[in-house]
Amino acid sequence: QVQVQESGPGLVKPSQTLSLTCTVSGGSISSGSYYWSWIRQPAEKGLEWIGRIYTSGSTNYNPSIKSRVTISVDTSKNQFSLELSSVTAADTAVYYCARDKAFSWFDPWGQGTLVTVSS
């Protein structure tokens, strides 16, 4: 059974780049017709989709933050990654990775990792 797990720094300084990695276990990231997504949730707020990547490298991003986001995949490591540049306090959130079977069909989800933007 496929599982996903986020990892990365829990604290990032303002104006710097947030970098997170999602490791896929229990199956190959390249098998099946899946996208792999990042979603975030500020404290006490709702979910926001950040973007997704197909194993071919094709990406889709949320237009509201597209200029600052890069999602990449490393099939040799069974991982995909998120980079969010020029972060501010508004980017403080729990970041989730998830397998995206098709157009908002997210299953499974990682447990989430809290990233705080602060000096």
Place this chain on the structure above:
Amino acid sequence: QSVLTQPPSASGTPGQRVTISCSGSSSNIGSNYVYWYQQLPGTAPKLLIYRNNQRPSGVPDRFSGSKSGTSASLAISGLRSEDEADYYCAAWDDSLGGVVFGGGTKLTVL
């Protein structure tokens, strides 16, 4: 301001049936499948309903989804205390070219 509109809260007593609405537009719910997620306190969201009305294995049949036009609903029958959670609807938006979520509905079991 979320693209999909949900009531911020809902409540019911054990055994009751409650419904949670999700309103969108022709570019999202009107032309794509709707998905529902349950987020128990302090945990990651979990897929509850896919493709408007399908339940993943392991999800009780007390949970059901429906869609009509540009709106969707999640119904929970035989309400139980463990159903107390936040519920989110989601759909692809053709105009935005991405996934949109509802703002979430906090369900309280009285």
